[in-house]
Amino acid sequence: MIATAALILGLSLAPQTETAVQDVPAVCRHDTAGSMDVQACADAAPKGSPVRALALINLASQAYLAGQYARALDSYDEAIPPGMAVTSDIVFHAFRGDTYFHAGRTEAAREDAGLAWRMLKGEVSAAGDPANDMPVDDQLRFEVLIRILPILKDGDAATFAAAKAQVMTLPATDGIALTNRAGLLAKLGDYPAAVADSSAALALSPNEAGVQNNHCFILYQAGRAAEGVAYCEAALATLPQAAPIRHSYARALAATGRCAEAETQIAEARRLDPSAVEYVKPLDCTTR
Structure with missing residues (x-):
């Protein structure tokens, strides 16, 4: 997985300002071990300062990696208000683009995804x-491409084709890489390949909640929801506060006719992550 600390590189806010060392709060300076409490820094740094923006971006990345999209979105927006120009590093644009896409901000997501793709090409x-x-x-x-490809899918066809061809040539041999590629393939509509990759990931990491959840949702997408329910239940037992798992479970339950249970789960997913446009979509369920 990409290290959060990478996001402090290359941030360029407009207009650019110089920050004197004496203006940087002590809590925003790395200690002798090279670490820093970014929450304390965000709390102490002056509003609107580059130092605070960097701290907020790192908080956003931490929330993003934890699957807390609503918190990530709030931190990104506070660090860099919507419409403000910024060119940062490739990780920043991949993470923020995916966060925007999750929240339904399609145009902003495409801008970030396009920048990340051009950075991959060295442009x-x-x-x-x-x-x-x-x-x-x-x-x-690989980490960048699996995040930006779903965003690029409905954009320029040549760009999407080139990016997809590139990701499929990259190695995916461990459980996390396989489950990430499976999730990508499902988003692109290639369900047989997605199920195959997800099954391989499950064989390597049978007790990993993220892998279990991914397998549950991919089976649901592939029209095999009844097979997926048990995997959602196993994932939920490990991570009961994870909105993506609640959402997967709700969709799988709805597809198998367990409507009341499905509504309970989707309501909890919406409570845990109110920023997700996908969770707002009504369940298609008929009691059996």
């Missing part, structure tokens, strides 16, 4: 300076 640099660019190995390329 754009973080803050306009190649010295800020992160080294792109296969793992980083």
Whole structure:
């Protein structure tokens, strides 16, 4: 997984300002071990300052990686108000683009995804300076592509085809990589390939809640919801506060005619993550 700390690289806010060392709160400076409490920094730094923006972006990335999209969106918006120009590193644009897409901000998501894709190709640099660019190995390329491909899908056909071809050449051999690629393939509508990758991931990581949830939802998408319910239940037992699992479980229950239970689960998913446009969609359920 991509390290959160990478997001402090290459942030360029407009207009750009210089921040003197003495203006940086002590809690915003790394200690001797190289660590920093980003929440304390965000609380202490002056509003509107680059230092606070960086802290908020790191908080957003932490929330994003934890699947807390509503918190991530709030932090991104507070750090960089919608409509404000920013060019940061490739990880920032991949994460924020996916967060925007999750919240239904399609145009903003496409802007970030497009920037991330151009950075992968070496056409754009973080803050306009190649010295800020992160080294792109296969793992980083894979992590970025699985996030931006669903956003690029309905855009320029040639760009989407090139990005998809690239991700399919990258290795995916461990459980997390396989489950991530399975989720991507499902979003792109290739359900047989998605089920195959997800099954392989489950064989490698049978007790991982994220893998179980992914398998449940992919089976639902593939028209095999009855097979998926048990995997959602196993994932939920481990992570009861995870909105994506509640959502997967609700869809699988609805597809099997367990309507009352499905409504309970989708209501909880909406409570846990009110920013998700996908959760707002009504359940298609007929009691059997």
